[in-house]
Amino acid sequence: MILHCAQFKLPLTRPHVMGIVNVTPDSFSDGGQFTHTSSAVAHALSLVAQGADILDVGGESTRPNATPVSLQEELDRVIPVIEALADQIAVPISIDTYKPAVMAAAIQAGASLVNDVRALQEEGALDVVANSDVGICLMHMQGTPQTMQANPQYIDVVQEVKAFLAERAAMCIKAGIEKPRILLDPGFGFGKTRAHNITLIQKLAELQELGFPLLVGLSRKSVLGQVTGQDVDARLHASVAAAVISVMKGAKIVRVHDVKATVEALKVVAAIADQYHEE
Template sequence: MQTQYQFNCGKYQLNLSRPHVMGIVNVTPDSFSDGGKYTSTDLAVAHGLELIAQGADILDIGGESTRPGAEPVSLDEELRRVIPVIEALSAVSTVPLSIDTYKPEVMRQAIFAGVDIVNDIRALQEKHAVEIVANSNAGVCLMHMQGMPQTMQLAPSYQDVVAEVKQFLIERMQVVMSAGIAKERIVLDPGFGFGKTTAHNIALIQHLGEIGELGPLLVGLSRKSVLGKIAGGDEQQRLHAGLAASVISAMKGAKIVRVHDVKATVDALKVVTAVLPA
């Protein structure tokens, strides 16, 4: 039996009785997989609309790469990249828009520009981030990360990665709910590849069902290095491994999968939906 959830985000209420696909719109020159492909507003908007046509349930717009070793982007530059894309897409999108950022001021301006979800690798730990989201009707994704992108993959270490990720997510949920963000506005992300070795990532996949008892899970494994270490190939050669990861994650209860390859993932998850018990 699959746990049923509703995700209230902005003007949308998503019924998570089936797995949803979050399509990635990177407005960055240096993201690990598609950096530099959609750096202009027109290209990013066109890409977003194409992902919706392919079946994306959510669009996740990002203006700063968080790949291992990535250099931080200034607030002004991140706003310059993402706000015009959000404004343009919010006027035509038929699906919720998400902003991938940890900066509170980007969250504030993105919500004003029309995003429905804040997807934060820092789980609203930056000063004023909780208040900004609480004072809106946006949904939020709280992600676990050990360290920061510049150094997180140098020497990840855990006594028990599953227990520690769960405890962090529990603590962050308690903080944001005490600030007035309803549980129905929260999804959780174990943070694959964010301060984790291959063994840590595999352990988290194996225990997704246990982590998912906390609330609806968002899983982001698309084209990540852990897939390359398992199956081989560079970022552009990880489609099949990524599909396997999305299918396994959905079978283990993940409610949202964040991917680059939308059409192939949508088709694969239709099969999952057809065979999972209602």
């Protein structure tokens, strides 16, 4: 399985680590740490040095109850960072946005993957991606960041998430986006309770049946705090455990804050798995 992201072709025979670069003042975990272009770029370069296979740059927080930002504000946050990074790194840059205008500007600046929490449902978003050669990550979210955690309800969370992602992937293919460019994300923490999140992890194989690579983002999420009792800044160990379990359950890409720890943990998993197969 190979993921096509513009000039990048990522062989997903091994798990890939996506490092998070939040250029925001209010992200749930690291908001305010990297709001200036220089600090965001330095952080991104550090993540690449730690082993990140992809960088995910975002300029608008999608945490529960997040305040939306204007188009211009989001552009001002992310485009200088992407432009600076595109000349310095040899890994794909992802733009974390649902706004078509930000997608287009980011692609022009050097992004090769769009990571959209609204799965290209905004008017014009599908056309932007279809008229490019970048990859697209389609995520499931019940509601909006302002409402999603109010009282999420499902009859069957796995089947409902699966049906939504299948429908959005089919829409992409109909629009001319080739299958190897498509990545799916169940949307952990986006309109889901602790039980919903855990069920989705347990049954990740059912989402694999759709035939697309899966991205999992559990890093520092509230479900890990609910399980461990730890505040967001103390969820490193839980986040690494979640990344390892996700990969063992079939995830091809894990989106994380703590790149070095995750990369090292996944190297151990791979070494043990290879040794097991050799024997």
